[in-house]
Amino acid sequence: MKLDQQLFENYKKNIKREHKVILFWQIIILIGFFSIWETASHLYWIDPLLFSSPSKIMSLLHERFVNGTMIGHIVATLFETVLGFVIGTIAGIILATFLWFSPRLSKVMDPYLVILNAMPKVALGPIIIVAFGPGYISIIAMGAMISVIITTLVVYSSFKEVDPNYVKVLQSFGATRWQCFKESIFPATLPTMISTLKVNVGLSWVGVIVGEFLVSKRGLGYLIVYGFQVFDFTLVMSSLLLIAILAAMMYKIVESLEGWLMKHTK
Amino acid sequence: MGYLQLKHVSHHYFSSKGFIKALENTSFSIKEGEFISLLGPSGCGKSTILSIVAGIIQPTGGKVVFNEQLCGDVNVEIGYMLQEDYLFPWKTIMDNILIGPKIYRLNMEEAKEKALQMLKEVQLKDVENLYPDSLSGGMRQRVALVRTLITNPKVLLLDEPFSALDYQTKLTLEDLVFNLLRQYRKTTLLVTHDIGEAIAMSDRIFVMKTNPGSIKKTFNVPIELRNETPFLVRRHPKFRVLFDQIWSELNKYKATLEPRKSKEKKS
Secondary structure, three states, X not given: OHHHHHHHHHHHHHHHXXXXXXXXXXXXXHHHHHHHHHHHHHOOOOOHHHHOOHHHHHHHHHHHHHOXXXXXXXXXXXXXXXXXXXXXXXXXXXXXXXXXXXXHHHHHHHHHHHHHHHOOHHHHHHHHHHHHOOOHHHHHHHHHHHHHHHHHHHHHHHHHOXXXXXXXXXXXXXXXXXXXXXXXXXXXXXXXXXXXXXXXXXXXXXXHHHHHHHOOOOOHHHHHHHHHHOOOHHHHHHHHHHHHHHHHHHHHHHHHHHHHHHHHHO | OOOEEEEEEEEEEEEOOEEEEEEEEEEEEEOOOOEEEEEOOOOOOHHHHHHHHHOOOOOOEEEEEEOOEEEOOEOOOEEEXXXXXXXXXXXXXXXXXXXXXXXXXXXXXXXXXXXXXXXXXXXXXXXXXXXXXXXXHHHHHHHHHHHHHOOOOOXXXXXXXXXXXXXXXXXXXXXXXXXXXXXXXXXXXXXXXXXHXXXXXXXXXXXXXXXXXXXXXXXXXXHHHHOOOHHHHOOOHHHHHHHHHHHHXXXXXXXXXXXXXXXXXXX
């Protein structure tokens, strides 16, 4: 008995140690990256005008946060990304539902969906801007469009993979097609839909940043283009750093949402 | 007159490569409260018959008559149980059971009460708020039985409901289902591979052949066996006699099938 407990304690200790080692190396890489960057820039191994340096970025960010010229850009980009992501995902699921309800429609649409999916969506940017005007609506449309077709395809194929016997159970009670959808198809594919969320977060960032490159007067994508034009690469690097942090945070939020939903829907 | 009748029912399954005649000119008549088993090799159209009676597929020929009315004109209340329980894993046991009443738009409060009482009848207690994955195979199949019976179906269709269970659970459940159906006087069609199970539970047994599927012979189960519970039937001396008869009947079709197959291989 005592020995068993001892072995278990050792096992737990080993796992804890492993976690610590991994965390240690992760921090080392982070610190190493920034200190090498700083040193390289300081000693002119790389051109500080082009590649900036962490200290310059920090002071720029500090200055802009204090005088309030950064927060507006962050809010604009976040707003566009979240909205694009939500619209793209929901529209994709609704389209997939239509396809499921009418197998004929899905067969008719099949080649068009393939083309739309293969098409690089950002190439449609100029057309979207002409259609929706040079404002945030165009940018949201970009963020949504980039994820809607792939969501449709993935969700529709998972609708089709649901075990037909679940539907059979409902049909034996005389359920309508809508009832079959509501009671079996939709809840059975919820895990797939949630996992498309994670993919769509990344895609929406791409759409929104490209959209801001093209038209915007605000947002982090705009700051990157503006910084590039006025040759202020510290601004470009700062914006990139912010995008990296925000995108990672959003991904983590969606991931914990996924965990929560999985727990509550089984 | 029969309660449930199949009149010259045929069914074809079509695909781009051709078609399979799953069922050919099949007719039978079942009395109210009767327990019928469909016995035969795989691919003899047993499950197709159930799907047709349930109205899930339309036969390509013939008709199904229920209580003198054509099926399709009337919506026959059917209870359908499959090989596996197919409980919805995202619903609690109670919500799983209430799916039928929900679709029928019955009074949910009454249905809930009835569900609790029926769970007790199948010897399940305090499970209504659990999810299916915390129940064993036998328990889940009991829940599926309650889900099937709660809407009080006129005809019960059982598609090998015990085949996925271990032998001990299977025997226990056979007795339970038998007693429950006897008590509610349900008209039942059971599809099975298991000769013993068919004899133990039914009043009549339809032996089917394959290619195309049709009913070959009907066996009446002796009255002494019908009144015993399935477990005791298996020990009855007459059980063995009937078992051997059905066994040799089933082997006949095998014997006529196999030489043809080997010939095809050679050519």
